Amino acid sequence: MELFTNQILAGISTGAIYACMALAVVMIYQAIDHLNFAQGEMAMFSTFISWQLMQWGIPYWWAFLITIAVSFVGGIAIERALFRPLAKAPILTQVAGFIALFSIINSSAGLIWDFTIKQYPTPFGSSPFLGSQLISTHQAGMIGVTVLLLIALYVFFQYTRVGLAMRAAASVPESARLVGINTSWMIALGWGMAAAIGAIAGILIAPVVFLEPNMMGGVLLYGFAAAVLGGLTSPFGAVVGGFLVGIFENLAGTYIPGVGNELKLPIALALIVTVLVVKPAGLFGRPIMKRV
């Protein structure tokens, strides 16, 4: 039984990483209606920027804030420069664009900062949290920040004009345009916010997975899986999905014989697919109704 609770705790702490990433995925999905395959690489690049700032002697929290600002602007710039012209292209072509962006960012980061693994500092320290060996103060801090972020997003979308406009632009673009919402800029704003959230996720994850150009590969997969599991339309679902995926993954690794590290991902994914077959819109997603 103790093993079981310990595994759940460990699952929650890895789940926090996925939850962060899933939140960023859902953000952009809300704004542009696609999964952005380059999301993880954007987050990785932001994390490198913050690392570089710290190398130049800027204190942690300043670097944190500057990075978020830079990422926000960067996200908008990418949308304006690369994806705005593709807005009318077929969806699959846009997906190819995400893959191209992935390749460009990954390769550039490798050239600028090379592929050696770098330590990344944490403001929360890494001593055991509340006497538990499995969850460190950093991971607890990470969970805390994720929850704060979720609350902030909820308030933003539910109680501000811009949040309402973004929701309108994403769900019914034509009508939103008719009432005077600039839907094209709402999409750009969505990219900016997704990039900023991605930056936060990257900065929080980096002390755990270490900093390198490929750090996001695995994390993004789990982030997607978590977002889809929770339902792509619900930020709350994404966070819950993230924790669930973390727990699934740990329990599968412990209790199913012969699984080990290699098969953890396929098993977690298989489980998610099973859930989706039963609940096709994810756990907390709104079922999409089709007009006949």
Added chain:
Amino acid sequence: MSAAVEEVATEGQAVEAVPKRAMTLGIGTSLTVLALLVIVPLFAKNFIIFQLTMLLIYGLAVLALNILTGGSGQFSLGQSAFYAIGAYTSAILMEQYNVNYALTLPIAGVLCFGAGFLFGQPALRLSGVYLALATFALATAMPQLLKLGYFEKWTGGVQGLVVTKPDAPFGLPISQDMWLYYFTLVITIAIYIFSVNLLRSRSGRAFMAIRDNEIAASAMGVDVALYKTLAFGVSAGITGVAGGLGAIAVQFVAPDSYTIVFAIALFLGMVVGGVGWLPGSIVGSAFIIFVPNIAESVSKGLSGAVYGVLLFLVIFLVPHGARQVAIVIQHLVGRFKR
């Protein structure tokens, strides 16, 4: 967050409606392409012939994805898994059971058809990104499954299997590479003709009806579940044959050759070639084989970035892929004739 808002979404069309006549080439153009494919290898070095063989094989795999996505509107990131099953089936039959290489291909095809058909069953409930995730799961699981100790006796585990290259039969005085090229060419042409006819048939019309409007299709009496799984099966079957040929051509199968990266490459090939335009498959295949090499030769350190930029250029210039180029050429030729 907007749970209170009851949303009625009119179904966005993920895949363009390509009419079936626009899916193929005219007879004249087809024969020209065929003549080129027959003649060029006679004047090429063995390595070039090998690359051309791979071009045909990847072309088949892209074609298979094109039938699934361009034909029936379903999306798959799991093609690498079926390719792997095909490759391993051929390799194991040839090396462990001494079956003739030509006979292993239909077996690989049938096996993959079955696998695809079965996988299509749970996939029925999913569409769009959810289907993408499910197929993605399949693609990530496959290399790990092939590495499992339990299957190692057949699959050779992490090391994989070495496959012997077949000699030209009947004492023909041509090199192994050239024989394999023409062997592949014949199979490719056969599958291409099969695919074109499939899409023109009753089943093909059913696929396209589902792609364009699922509800309308089912209202007209199309068995949506059957045809969706059938599309998965056919696509997987063709991919399996391609995989078998690939194993014979590369002379080696190993789990890490068939990762998600390969599935993504096939997807890019389909987009570059033009979704729903079957002849474009070969163009897409050329893109995924040659462009990474070009990128590498431009800059070693930044090859990924160069590849990305080239890909962006292609989709900016021709968002509809090679099909768009073909349409433009057709118009020009038409004006010229007049």
